[in-house]
Amino acid sequence: MAATQVLPAPARAVLGVFPGGFALFAAVNAITGGDGDRATLPAPWQLLALVLATVLVAAALASVPARLGGRRPVAEAL
Numbered sequence: 001m002a003a004t005q006v007l008p009a010p011a012r013a014v015l016g017v018f019p020g021g022f023a024l025f026a027a028v029n030a031i032t033g034g035d036g037d038r039a040t041l042p043a044p045w046q047l048l049a050l051v052l053a054t055v056l057v058a059a060a061l062a063s064v065p066a067r068l069g070g071r072r073p074v075a076e077a078l
Contacts, residue, residue, distance in 0.1 A: 002062035006055065013054035017047050 025041060032038045042050075 002059070002066040005062040006059045009055045009058035010051065013051040016054075017050055021047070 025039065028039045
């Protein structure tokens with residue numbers, strides 16, 4: 001059950017960073033009038049770290065309920 005939430009996490013993170021993040025940046029850049037000092041793109045290593053952190057957080061958050069649910073007997077859970 002935890003793997004079903006962790007497996008799509010990299011794809012979701014990449015979609016959130018690259019098309020979603022850049023669209024958000026373009027919107028903020030348009031609001032601020034294109035002033036590069038007020039809105040700058042993060043470095044590529046920061047975007048990669050964000051994707052990796054998203055996967056780790058998804059794994060951690062999915063493992064807690066799975067571990068707690070795994071302590072109950074199967075007959076009781078069904």
